[in-house]
Amino acid sequence: MESKTVIDIENISKIYEMGTQQVFALRDVSLKIGENEYVALMGPSGSGKSTLMNILGCLDTPTDGKYLFKDENVKEMTDNDLAEIRNREIGFVFQTFNLLPRANAVKNVELPLVYSGMSPSKREELAEQTLINVGLGDRMDHKPNELSGGQRQRVAIARALVTNPAIILADEPTGNLDTKTGDEIMILFNKLWQNGNTIILVTHEEEVAMHAKRIIRMRDGLIESDTENPHFKVK
Amino acid sequence: MNIFESVLMAFGSIREHKLRSFLILLSISIGVFAIFGAGTFVTAIDNTVQNEMSALGDNTFQIKRMPSIQMGRMSRRKYWRRPRINFKQVEELKQRVNLTPFISTSAEGGGEIIKSRYISSDPNVSLVGADDIYFVNYNYDLQDGRAISSADIEYKRNVAVVGTDVIKKIFPNLNVIGETITIKNQQFEIIGILKEKGAVLGNSQDNQVIIPINLYLKYYADWRLSLNVTIKASDKVNLDKTIDQTIGAMRIIRNLKPWEDNDFELETNDTISEQFSGLTSFLTVFGMLIGIFTLVAAGIGITNIMLITVKERTKEIGLRMAVGAKRKWILLQFIIETITICQVGGVIGILIGLLVVWIATIFTGMTLIIPIDWISISIIIATVLGLVSGFYPAYKASKLDPIEALRYE
Ligand SMILES: Nc1ncnc2c1ncn2[C@@H]1O[C@H](COP(=O)(O)OP(=O)(O)OP(=O)(O)O)[C@@H](O)[C@H]1O
Ligand SMILES: [Mg+2]
Numbered sequence: 001m002e003s004k005t006v007i008d009i010e011n012i013s014k015i016y017e018m019g020t021q022q023v024f025a026l027r028d029v030s031l032k033i034g035e036n037e038y039v040a041l042m043g044p045s046g047s048g049k050s051t052l053m054n055i056l057g058c059l060d061t062p063t064d065g066k067y068l069f070k071d072e073n074v075k076e077m078t079d080n081d082l083a084e085i086r087n088r089e090i091g092f093v094f095q096t097f098n099l100l101p102r103a104n105a106v107k108n109v110e111l112p113l114v115y116s117g118m119s120p121s122k123r124e125e126l127a128e129q130t131l132i133n134v135g136l137g138d139r140m141d142h143k144p145n146e147l148s149g150g151q152r153q154r155v156a157i158a159r160a161l162v163t164n165p166a167i168i169l170a171d172e173p174t175g176n177l178d179t180k181t182g183d184e185i186m187i188l189f190n191k192l193w194q195n196g197n198t199i200i201l202v203t204h205e206e207e208v209a210m211h212a213k214r215i216i217r218m219r220d221g222l223i224e225s226d227t228e229n230p231h232f233k234v235k
Numbered sequence: 236m237n238i239f240e241s242v243l244m245a246f247g248s249i250r251e252h253k254l255r256s257f258l259i260l261l262s263i264s265i266g267v268f269a270i271f272g273a274g275t276f277v278t279a280i281d282n283t284v285q286n287e288m289s290a291l292g293d294n295t296f297q298i299k300r301m302p303s304i305q306m307g308r309m310s311r312r313k314y315w316r317r318p319r320i321n322f323k324q325v326e327e328l329k330q331r332v333n334l335t336p337f338i339s340t341s342a343e344g345g346g347e348i349i350k351s352r353y354i355s356s357d358p359n360v361s362l363v364g365a366d367d368i369y370f371v372n373y374n375y376d377l378q379d380g381r382a383i384s385s386a387d388i389e390y391k392r393n394v395a396v397v398g399t400d401v402i403k404k405i406f407p408n409l410n411v412i413g414e415t416i417t418i419k420n421q422q423f424e425i426i427g428i429l430k431e432k433g434a435v436l437g438n439s440q441d442n443q444v445i446i447p448i449n450l451y452l453k454y455y456a457d458w459r460l461s462l463n464v465t466i467k468a469s470d471k472v473n474l475d476k477t478i479d480q481t482i483g484a485m486r487i488i489r490n491l492k493p494w495e496d497n498d499f500e501l502e503t504n505d506t507i508s509e510q511f512s513g514l515t516s517f518l519t520v521f522g523m524l525i526g527i528f529t530l531v532a533a534g535i536g537i538t539n540i541m542l543i544t545v546k547e548r549t550k551e552i553g554l555r556m557a558v559g560a561k562r563k564w565i566l567l568q569f570i571i572e573t574i575t576i577c578q579v580g581g582v583i584g585i586l587i588g589l590l591v592v593w594i595a596t597i598f599t600g601m602t603l604i605i606p607i608d609w610i611s612i613s614i615i616i617a618t619v620l621g622l623v624s625g626f627y628p629a630y631k632a633s634k635l636d637p638i639e640a641l642r643y644e
Contacts, residue, residue: 057557059556059557060638079561079562083556083560083561086556086557086559087558088559092557092558094641100554102247111555112559114240115560
């Protein structure tokens with residue numbers, strides 16, 4: 001793999017103190033992810049997938065270990081630095097979409113740009129363009145409750161894309177969608193990957209994981225396997 | 236992310252959370268209304284008093300049995316024991332005070348019915364008994380006819396000088412010199428019409444009838460009446476001397492021993508405005524106390540409502556943090572939101588206050604002055620209140636853990 005490394009974690013662990021008990025959500029996990037990779041993170045419930053994603057997305061910090069994001073040490077960053085990284089370099093897609101219920105599609109997609117200091121007119125233009133790119137050019141003024149589940153997730157993906165981040169992190173993006181709609185979303189991810197985006201997604205479903213180029217399986221806070229997907233094909 | 240956008244966002248949020256906004260607006264506007272209303276009303280009273288005093292003239296003072304404004308029960312008892320001022324005492328005072336010829340006396344009764352040969356007025360015309368000097372001392376101008384003269388008093392002529400309001404009510408036109416009016420079976424000939432003056436503190440000066448003081452005492456007064464004496468010094472320099480001479484004369488007339496207090500009241504413009512400032516500062520403090528009390532209650536209420544809001548919007552806050560909102564921006568957003576609501580509430584309170592004051596001025600005949608300073612004070616109060624009561628909820632919001640917040644249901 002010759003591409004530039006975006007994510008480089010070494011011996012990361014995350015320990016939750018529950019009273020006297022310690023919960024090891026992650027134990028000594030090491031992982032490298034390069035530019036324009038397409039990774040599926042799999043594993044049973046409670047194996048630490050979300051915990052790992054949150055750390056990779058700079059929403060959470062590890063108890064131990066080293067995390068270099070684009071060669072910068074995340075551990076030394078302040079809260080404000082982390083907020084800026086999340087704003088510029090990371091796009092989150094959530095299982096439950098997490099859209100602002102009273103804002104229309106454009107306003108929802110604009111949200112990250114609000115915090116990057118872009119002027120309102122530029123923001124709107126960019127948000128509209130991104131919505132067109134995810135196939136929602138005709139739903140700009142719709143509020144989340146006026147959209148189908150798949151359309152909502154597209155809005156959420158547009159919101160993740162709009163800042164042109166280094167990686168897109170999606171935690172079970174198809175978890176709340178039926179199979180057909182889920183497939184459409186996966187086709188969209190595939191397109192994004194072909195356009196050069198770096199994608200990491202968490203999933204329970206083998207079929208979904210089969211869309212990715214690389215599959216990482218976790219169990220009890222450990223990486224069990226990390227393999228190229230033999231069935232991967234460019235659609 | 237600038238302040239203007241935060242304010243826009245705040246307005247959006249105000250519209251989205253109607254009940255919450257309504258509760259905050261209500262409490263703030265009541266508090267601001269109390270402070271603003273009291274402040275404005277006091278300003279209006281002050282202004283009216285100023286006008287009234289300038290009508291009296293700078294070199295003029297009054298001798299009365301009791302002060303114009305009394306506050307407290309204790310003082311009232313003291314005043315009630317004072318002897319009344321009767322006509323004989325006034326005559327004697329006129330003899331003894333030689334520094335000025337402008338010593339007038341008057342007495343005023345409650346509402347009387349005035350009849351013309353056409354119709355009767357309502358029983359609300361103030362009947363004034365006065366002498367010739369009274370017209371000089373109070374700067375009364377006539378728009379027709381003449382004032383009461385010393386001869387009218389000497390020969391006990393049944394004559395009257397009438398205000399325009401009265402005439403309009405009981406005569407078809409203002410051509411009334413020589414007409415006869417009847418007040419409680421006594422007939423008077425109209426010899427003059429007072430120039431229109433407008434109202435002071437709710438009393439229309441045009442709704443009065445002035446008759447010779449001795450006739451007033453004979454027909455309309457009983458033993459309880461005490462006369463007012465108005466004295467105009469010849470000039471500013473002589474004012475203090477004239478006051479001293481008057482006090483000395485009154486003490487002799489009243490047979491007061493050197494160690495006894497004056498048993499009459501001397502009022503100048505200054506003492507009247509002092510009395511009024513007692514009343515107005517009481518009103519101010521009263522309004523302020525009510526205002527501060529409601530505002531503190533409102534502040535606590537707002538803090539609680541905003542805490543609930545933060546709780547309800549936990550997920551939104553988590554999302555904003557996930558897409559890159561720094562903690563200080565979350566803090567700012569909620570503070571600005573609270574301040575904005577409070578300011579809107581403040582403006583509503585001011586508008587209600589203006590409306591009430593406006594209505595009050597219509598009923599009392601005072602002049603309405605838009606109190607710029609009270610408007611600014613009210614806005615500042617609302618802003619500070621928003622800042623203070625919004626800070627803690629905003630701080631809590633900014634300290635949320637993004638992951639916990641995102642997971643919140
Ligand atoms: N805030 C927390 N406090 C205590 N324990 C936690 C916390 N968050 C996660 N854990 C624990 O860490 C472990 C990993 O959790 P995580 O959410 O990463 O699992 P997951 O692989 O995403 O599971 P799922 O597939 O159900 O989403 C679990 O055992 C969980 O109980
Ligand atoms: Mg999970």
